[in-house]
Amino acid sequence: MKLLVIEDDLAxxxxxxxxxxxxxxxxxxxxxxxTAERLAMDGDYAAVILDLGLPDEDxxxxxxxxxxxxxSAPVLILSARRAVDDRVRGLEQGGDDYLVKPYALPExxxxxxxxxxxxxxxxxxxxVLRVLDLELNLLRREASRAGETLQxxxxxxxxxxxxxxxxxxxxxxxxxxxxxxxxxIQPDTNVVDVHIYRLRSKxxxxxxxxxxxxxxxxxxxxxxx
Amino acid sequence: MKLLVIEDDLAxxxxxxxxxxxxxxxxxxxxxxxTAERLAMDGDYAAVILDLGLPDEDxxxxxxxxxxxxxSAPVLILSARRAVDDRVRGLEQGGDDYLVKPYALPExxxxxxxxxxxxxxxxxxxxVLRVLDLELNLLRREASRAGETLQxxxxxxxxxxxxxxxxxxxxxxxxxxxxxxxxxIQPDTNVVDVHIYRLRSKxxxxxxxxxxxxxxxxxxxxxxx
DNA sequence: ACGAGCATGACACGCAGATGACACTTCTCT
DNA sequence: AGAGAAGTGTCATCTGCGTGTCATGCTCGT
Numbered sequence: 453m454k455l456l457v458i459e460d461d462l463a464x465x466x467x468x469x470x471x472x473x474x475x476x477x478x479x480x481x482x483x484x485x486x487t488a489e490r491l492a493m494d495g496d497y498a499a500v501i502l503d504l505g506l507p508d509e510d511x512x513x514x515x516x517x518x519x520x521x522x523x524s525a526p527v528l529i530l531s532a533r534r535a536v537d538d539r540v541r542g543l544e545q546g547g548d549d550y551l552v553k554p555y556a557l558p559e560x561x562x563x564x565x566x567x568x569x570x571x572x573x574x575x576x577x578x579x580v581l582r583v584l585d586l587e588l589n590l591l592r593r594e595a596s597r598a599g600e601t602l603q604x605x606x607x608x609x610x611x612x613x614x615x616x617x618x619x620x621x622x623x624x625x626x627x628x629x630x631x632x633x634x635x636x637i638q639p640d641t642n643v644v645d646v647h648i649y650r651l652r653s654k655x656x657x658x659x660x661x662x663x664x665x666x667x668x669x670x671x672x673x674x675x676x677x
Numbered sequence: 678m679k680l681l682v683i684e685d686d687l688a689x690x691x692x693x694x695x696x697x698x699x700x701x702x703x704x705x706x707x708x709x710x711x712t713a714e715r716l717a718m719d720g721d722y723a724a725v726i727l728d729l730g731l732p733d734e735d736x737x738x739x740x741x742x743x744x745x746x747x748x749s750a751p752v753l754i755l756s757a758r759r760a761v762d763d764r765v766r767g768l769e770q771g772g773d774d775y776l777v778k779p780y781a782l783p784e785x786x787x788x789x790x791x792x793x794x795x796x797x798x799x800x801x802x803x804x805v806l807r808v809l810d811l812e813l814n815l816l817r818r819e820a821s822r823a824g825e826t827l828q829x830x831x832x833x834x835x836x837x838x839x840x841x842x843x844x845x846x847x848x849x850x851x852x853x854x855x856x857x858x859x860x861x862i863q864p865d866t867n868v869v870d871v872h873i874y875r876l877r878s879k880x881x882x883x884x885x886x887x888x889x890x891x892x893x894x895x896x897x898x899x900x901x902x
Numbered sequence: 903a904c905g906a907g908c909a910t911g912a913c914a915c916g917c918a919g920a921t922g923a924c925a926c927t928t929c930t931c932t
Numbered sequence: 933a934g935a936g937a938a939g940t941g942t943c944a945t946c947t948g949c950g951t952g953t954c955a956t957g958c959t960c961g962t
Contacts, residue, residue, distance in 0.1 A: 622816065626695060645919060667818055669831040670831065830950060831951095867952090868952055870908065871953085874908095893906095893907065893959095
């Protein structure tokens with residue numbers, strides 16, 4: 453799940469980046485309206501977190517323009533301005549939610565989940581992903597196979613989540629790299645292979661059918677039937 | 678499904694080559710306008726991916742010239758120039774779609790599928806190819822005959838896909854070489870024969886009618902009735 | 903029945919993917 | 933703050949499968 457964070461203050465953005473990635477999101481950061489706009493039109497983001505008060509342009513203007521061009525991801529506005537007028541303006545001009553700074557992290561996360569749930573595709577509705585005897589609870593960041601809890605690291609969980617969301621479909625290494633690691637072209641890396649290996653060592657069991665299948669020359673699939 | 682990728686940057690072209698071939702396309706690469714032009718007039722491509730900014734000639738000029746000469750495959754333009762003017766210019770001069778770099782791979786694939794669908798034969802619509810009791814799911818990369826799953830390798834799958842897309846029509850060895858193997862193989866070879874043989878050993882069954890028929894001196898046909 | 907064209911089996915090589923070890927970073931707990 | 937543990941990415945090595953080539957056997961068409 454990829455988010456766009458638009459925030460010019462360095463400390464805040466660091467904090468957000470960490471907090472969000474700890475909660476399983478992939479983050480792209482923009483420190484000004486220009487890069488934000490470029491990123492927003494390029495990548496497909498599940499949501500945007502926008503801190504008002506950018507150096508080069510008013511955040512609201514940016515959002516209005518994006519939405520006018522068909523940008524559809526929900527926008528969560530962060531702002532120090534707490535007046536009712538400001539809130540109304542923010543929500544009227546394209547914000548889907550408005551959070552006053554300083555805010556509590558749990559609230560931010562909750563509101564974010566709300567936004568994501570609201571315009572998620574039907575299959576995205578729940579916070580639990582189930583594929584055969586595999587179960588991922590996205591809220592609790594817990595995974596289990598056949599009832600047995602799996603002790604997964606952050607990356608492993610993200611990888612498995614991606615596989616689950618695409619269960620039955622083949623996902624290529626490039627897709628995984630882009631969506632799970634969120635990075636651009638990294639010419640020759642085998643991170644994906646290694647993490648698949650580690651994931652397998654936790655997910656697969658000799659007494660249960662194989663879940664993660666390799667499609668040579670293509671990528672991997674998660675069995676869904 | 679063969680694509681022509683015109684891109685001079687080595688890293689980018691590597692990335693594209695890999696990402697696209699992972700998704701089942703056959704790729705020919707051109708690093709400059711000259712080779713691009715030669716290839717475009719030779720092979721028949723389902724689509725072209727063009728990165729603007731070639732060393733020897735402006736990509737748009739190239740496209741304009743090709744289209745003027747009756748080149749009809751859709752062109753997807755990749756460019757770092759994101760200004761509205763540039764986009765408009767690109768789309769007006771022969772581009773069928775315009776994607777600003779950096780782009781998200783899923784979007785590129787989606788747009789590509791769109792382009793291919795737009796001027797494809799009616800049978801191209803879905804991700805499932807069906808010919809009698811034979812079924813290919815392109816997304817899952819699964820093939821089955823009469824309900825039984827077939828365990829095909831990458832090349833076998835590509836070959837069978839090509840046969841399916843041309844079911845009922847005779848395809849020659851050189852057509853197969855061109856479309857399935859691309860340009861990376863020498864004329865004097867019997868790879869096709871060998872792979873047809875291997876494919877038959879998996880597809881054909883004594884209790885079911887023959888699917889792959891040999892047309893002596895010409896090529897092969899996939900039975901479609 | 904003869905030759906060209908195709909089928910078939912064997913083989914060798916290369917490469918994709920699996921695996922283990924290691925270096926480096928980040929987190930955790932005293 | 934510092935030691936230890938856990939997490940993550942890179943690299944080197946290993947393995948087996950997939951692939952293309954070749955030699956030989958078979959078959960169809962005339």
